[in-house]
Amino acid sequence: MITNQAGPLIGIMAARKANGSIAGNGPLFIALQKKLISLEGISFVFTPEEADNDFITGYTFSPDNNHWVKGTFRYPDLVYNRIPFRKSEQNEQCQHFFSILKEKNIPFFNPCFIDKYVLYELLKNHPFLQTFLPQTILIQQKKDLFVFLKKYKSIYLKPAQSSKGKGIFRLRLMETSKIQLVGINQHGIYKTFDYFWEKSAKELLEKNYLAQEEIKSAEYEGNRFDFRILAHGDAEEYILTGVGIRQSQEQEITTHIPSGGRLLPYELLQSKDHDHFIQAIIPYIGKVLSERFGYFGEFSIDAGVSNTGQYYIYEVNSKPMSFDELQIEEGKIEQLCRLFLQLSNYQN
Incomplete structure (x- = not known):
């Protein structure tokens, strides 16, 4: 042995x-x-x-x-x-x-993957974090989705249990009452909402899709961008390990790099307001996740800021993907090993 x-x-x-x-x-x-x-x-x-x-x-x-x-x-x-x-x-x-x-x-x-709608419900019940959530519903009935689309005109459809931008679509209600559906690799026009529902209901219901209002994101050089935030546990607290910027390029549906997104250094767009938002949400997110599911030693956050300056939390990921930024990956190794020593009661 x-x-x-x-x-x-x-x-x-x-x-x-x-x-x-x-x-x-x-x-x-x-x-x-x-x-x-x-x-x-x-x-x-x-x-x-x-x-x-x-x-x-x-x-x-x-x-x-x-x-x-x-x-x-x-x-x-x-x-x-x-x-x-x-x-x-x-x-x-x-x-x-x-x-x-x-x-x-x-x-x-980390005890489990996170269902996107369960996460939304969890954060919605937190007095501070709820202020950063886009309006979201779980798609269960045709009528509810239609009312939601009529209210926001442009929404995102996301599978509750997916990652890396898979299966995400943008749905827009056009002035002619036609429905425009745009995905990473597809584009369609439906003459009515009824027709869209008839074609899409089975997948939306089987895969537990949720609908989320589209946020008009702040832009840099003509394209929207998001924050990718990596955090780790440290004793009783949660601390920032690194932040990267992901910017959409060929398509506006997702900023994920495998789907054509572009990497930008955080320092290029860094501001005191961005720093304050990121530092403020990390401890609360770590705490609510651990209280609900069991101890989370790491997580990543997809977040953004609107063109009016409002900050939003889009997703929290329990099994963070590799960051393309070398210094963030190196920081991750350092933080994880420090956490290993803490939790196993070995002193460095």
């Missing part, structure tokens, strides 16, 4: 792809292992299916040999949840493993 050194043993929980290989952010796992070794700790990647009652089979990265080594490990001092698929996280084996961790009093974070 492989054991750790003087520092903590960290288990990084992942999932398997259909072909049997382990899915997850390999570069992140390797960077964490290298940093942990410098702190006299060690990490291993595993899936819940490979956990026995007394030991876990997993893989640890050897920087000296530049490859992964399979081994048997004792239960770790802490588990970092990086399962990349919602279905894998919700399956029986994964939920059983979480219960084992609780029985053994082994701390773990």
Whole structure:
């Protein structure tokens, strides 16, 4: 059995792809292992299916040999949840493993993916955070969506359980009562709302879509931009790790880089008001998430500012994607390893 050194043993929980290989952010796992070794700790990647009652089979990265080594490990001092698929996280084996961790009093974070509408309801009940939310409804009935569209004229449709801008559409009510639908790779005109509903209702209801008012975003050089904010837990608090700017380019539906968005340095648009908004929302979001779901050691926030200067929180992500900004990624490794030491009761 492989054991750790003087520092903590960290288990990084992942999932398997259909072909049997382990899915997850390999570069992140390797960077964490290298940093942990410098702190006299060690990490291993595993899936819940490979956990026995007394030991876990997993893989640890050897920087000296530049490859992964399979081994048997004792239960770790802490588990970092990086399962990349919602279905894998919700399956029986994964939920059983979480219960084992609780029985053994082994701390773990981040407990789950976040449903977009559950998040909206959670933030809406917070006296401070509610002031930054675009109006949003869960699409359950044809009439409710039509009334919402008539009120705001232009709205976004988002699946409650998606990420990276997948499945997002903009719906506009035109003066002729026609409906314009625009997605990342599609464009359509429907002669009436009834016709749109007839064609789209099945998908909207099955995938638990929500509707959100379109915010007229502030622009830089003619295109809208959003903030991508990364935060981590620190003792009893939550602190900012980094901020990036994402700007739309070829299409206005999303600013995500895989969908054609552009990266800008935060310093280019930084202001005292932006800084104040970002610093103000992080502790509250971290606290409400942890109180509702279990401890969140990290999260990212998609936020923005309107052309009238009003700030908005669009989404909060429990499994932050990699940031293209090198300094933010480096900060993430530092903050995560510091958090590993804190939560596993090892002092750096």
